[in-house]
Amino acid sequence: MKKSEQKKFLKVLNENRSKLIEKARRAMTGDIHLDPNDFPDEIDTASSESGLAFIGRLRERERVLIQKIDIALQKIEDGTYGVCASCDEDIGVQRLMARPVADLCIDCKSQQERLEH
Numbered sequence: 001m002k003k004s005e006q007k008k009f010l011k012v013l014n015e016n017r018s019k020l021i022e023k024a025r026r027a028m029t030g031d032i033h034l035d036p037n038d039f040p041d042e043i044d045t046a047s048s049e050s051g052l053a054f055i056g057r058l059r060e061r062e063r064v065l066i067q068k069i070d071i072a073l074q075k076i077e078d079g080t081y082g083v084c085a086s087c088d089e090d091i092g093v094q095r096l097m098a099r100p101v102a103d104l105c106i107d108c109k110s111q112q113e114r115l116e117h
């Protein structure tokens, strides 16, 4: 991956990270604002569950995502960002734009999903 592209992803990842931390912080202080666009498939089930359980799950999800972002940031530093963790091929800028924390190329990802299901 080109240096200029790495810089772009570094910026995107850092922005995502601060947004997540801000959201987690607000959830902790009770001043939570949920953007349905961020969690499209979880909003429906949330209405039938207690709000507290939902916030707990949201924070868990954010925590995991922040960890993934940290790993991606470390990879940019190491110069291994954008390389598939399974087959060592380039993940592809297009896929990374859609999912900056992706660590598998689309082929390995679909293979993994087939194994899981």
Ligand SMILES: [Zn+2]
Residues within 6 Å of the ligand: 084, 085, 086, 087, 088, 089, 104, 105, 106, 107, 108, 109
């Ligand atoms: Zn791969």
